[in-house]
Amino acid sequence: MxxxxxxxxxxxxxxxxxxxxxxxxxxxxxxxxxxxxxxxxxxxxxxxxxxxxxxxxxxxxxxxxxxxxxxxxxxxxxxxxxxxxxxxxxxxxxxxxxxxxxxxxxxxxxxxxxxxxxxxxxxxxxxxxxxxxxxxxxxxxxxxxSSVSALVARHRTGLNRVARPVQITTGRRLAEGFPEGVDDVVVMLDAHQAFRRYADQDIDIYWGAHLGTPDEILASGPIAEAGPRIERLRAEARERKGWIMDTYLLRRNPGDG
The missing domain is CATH 3.40.1010.10 (Tetrapyrrole methylase, N-terminal domain)
Structure with missing residues (x-):
């Protein structure tokens, strides 16, 4: 066979x-x-x-x-x-x-x-x-x-925090709302940068594009600060190659949400 x-x-x-x-x-x-x-x-x-x-x-x-x-x-x-x-x-x-x-x-x-x-x-x-x-x-x-493992390794951070859950979802789902009961969320397949709707919350973002390749780009920080930089980097990378593969981790800080 x-x-x-x-x-x-x-x-x-x-x-x-x-x-x-x-x-x-x-x-x-x-x-x-x-x-x-x-x-x-x-x-x-x-x-x-x-x-x-x-x-x-x-x-x-x-x-x-x-x-x-x-x-x-x-x-x-x-x-x-x-x-x-x-x-x-x-x-x-x-x-x-x-x-x-x-x-x-x-x-x-x-x-x-x-x-x-x-x-x-x-x-x-x-x-x-x-x-x-x-x-x-x-x-x-x-x-x-996976790109998820590569992402957190490049940012030198864990995927989850002690005794806390982590959820993997899509940009389409994130645009509908932040998942309930979870403070650490990995987002894949986000063509419209849904993280922007959370810029007013105390949430850190760990973002990476073209991970593991010579074109790799990384950015991190509070969404309010890192978000605009990520948008610019993403647009520039897409213009250079004609396409982009990226993913990110959102980490909500205690007391927010």
Whole structure:
């Protein structure tokens, strides 16, 4: 039976690749690499560089396929259907790649930024393909260093405080309100900088963009002070690259909220 490895490759620093991930790379015949278009060609190049660093030439194949576009303007009740449609389109692409590009006795791999279990769709898409019943395969998962772990490490702070919970959420959810009963909140997938609505509260922000790469940017401090600087840095970084990957930790100080 075909085998698929879902390999977490870290937040961007090639040194964050684990020994388990390297072993999985070396056990792979075909690497499936989504092409997200001209603006994000450096993401494809980074994956290729990673493979060239750890694998001997001629021991593997790379198959690129254009990643379906998602409707990023959809909001409100249209958001969930837009995501479902996008995942379905991605499942169509992945199913074709596995069926047509992977031999019955070969192993393939998807290289996932960060950790495959945290805000990534690959595992869900593979399950959808298996449920369709058109192509059979086994798969395993290699965990990776997430952007969350990289963020707090670069800021030299903990993810949570003693005996206190921490919550991971999205910018869309944060815009609806600060989570109840939690003072430490990690925010991912925030295209609209939802932290700005909390500038009048005693909350510190630890922000990072393009973590682990030569383009890495860090900023921290009270939102009221650091927020405007983050907005400027984020806009400049997006202008340079055409896209941005960032995440941040919000830490509400005692007595506020």
């Amino acid at each position: 075909r085998t698929i490895h879902v390999i977490g490759i870290g937040a961007g620093d090639p040194d964050q690749l684990t020994l388990q991930a390297v072993r999985a790379l070396r056990a792979t015949d075909v690497f499936f690499v989504p092409d997200k278009g001209e603006v994000k060609t450096d993401l494809v190049r980074s994956r290729r560089d990673l493979l060239e660093t750890h694998l001997a030439r001629g021991t593997y194949r790379i198959v690129e396929a254009r990643d379906p576009e998602r409707d990023r303007e959809a909001g409100g009740t249209a958001y969930a259907p837009a995501v479902r449609d996008w995942r379905g389109a991605r499942a169509d692409v992945y199913e074709r790649l596995i069926a047509e590009e992977l031999g019955e006795d070969e192993s393939g791999a998807f290289l996932v930024w960060g950790d495959p279990a945290l805000y990534d769709s690959t595992l869900g898409i593979l399950e959808e393909i298996l449920e369709r019943g058109e192509v059979a395969f086994a798969y395993d998962v290699v965990p990776g260093i």
